[in-house]
Amino acid sequence: MKHGNLIFTSAGDNTEFYNHWLKLKDICLFDICIVYYGNSNKEKFKEYSTYYFKKKGSKFQNFYYVYHNYQSIISKYDRFFIIDDDIIIDTRSINRLFEESKKLNVWLCQPSLLPEGKVDWSITKNNPSLKLQYTNFVEMNVPLFSKYALHIFMKKYDPYIVGWGTDLLYSHLFSIQPDFSHNKICIIHSITCVNPLEINKKNKKREIDRFMNTEKRKIVWNNWREKNNYPNGFDYIELYDCIKNT
Numbered sequence: 001m002k003h004g005n006l007i008f009t010s011a012g013d014n015t016e017f018y019n020h021w022l023k024l025k026d027i028c029l030f031d032i033c034i035v036y037y038g039n040s041n042k043e044k045f046k047e048y049s050t051y052y053f054k055k056k057g058s059k060f061q062n063f064y065y066v067y068h069n070y071q072s073i074i075s076k077y078d079r080f081f082i083i084d085d086d087i088i089i090d091t092r093s094i095n096r097l098f099e100e101s102k103k104l105n106v107w108l109c110q111p112s113l114l115p116e117g118k119v120d121w122s123i124t125k126n127n128p129s130l131k132l133q134y135t136n137f138v139e140m141n142v143p144l145f146s147k148y149a150l151h152i153f154m155k156k157y158d159p160y161i162v163g164w165g166t167d168l169l170y171s172h173l174f175s176i177q178p179d180f181s182h183n184k185i186c187i188i189h190s191i192t193c194v195n196p197l198e199i200n201k202k203n204k205k206r207e208i209d210r211f212m213n214t215e216k217r218k219i220v221w222n223n224w225r226e227k228n229n230y231p232n233g234f235d236y237i238e239l240y241d242c243i244k245n246t
Helices: 058-070 092-102 146-155 167-177 207-211 214-227
Strands: 005-011 031-036 050-056 079-082 110-114 128-137 144-146 185-193 241-246
Touching: 005 058, 050 058, 050 128, 050 146, 058 146, 079 092, 079 146, 092 110, 092 144, 092 185, 110 167, 144 146, 167 185, 167 241
Parallel strands: 005 031, 005 079, 031 050, 110 185
Antiparallel strands: 079 144, 110 144, 128 185, 128 241
């Protein structure tokens, strides 16, 4: 293993990630860590994994568990793509995302989101005229962290938080570091993915909503934020320089 790239996902019972991420398995320049949180008694999806665990919980809760209990795994890698299990992105695009992350020497990046899927933040929507846009925010469904940034995030992250607010937490946390600059976080528009709409999913529902509904996740975030004197987060999202396609 010379690539230093790790994909992490928390996989449930309604995912077909292997048909997208691993379709061209022979050219994968990454390993994959799967935490299975579904209900099968079998080791579902283990055949697709480099590292495999079974544990209930949301994606970042489960990553937090691996990070703090298996540093022998974390220490092997330089870049970490912590991706929702339903994201549609192909093998070549994942390889390119890791490559661009290293080439740009960014702390945090993500592929842009195609409009045929769900786009919650307008800044993450694909702009075909751009190669990339520097910003201070990356959404939680497809963040790719450098090891440096990951360590900063994991020191602050509290597994009490269930999804909602996690991206506001790490994005703000990075932006207040003494060595932060405007070229440390970016959205890569030349690489795209699809975040499927609920209506296109087999069960018509987001898996995380089975664990905890959206309103409760918001309450959990706001409780943590107020207790820890943390800003709301919606007021400081900014766009910096952009690089156009040539």
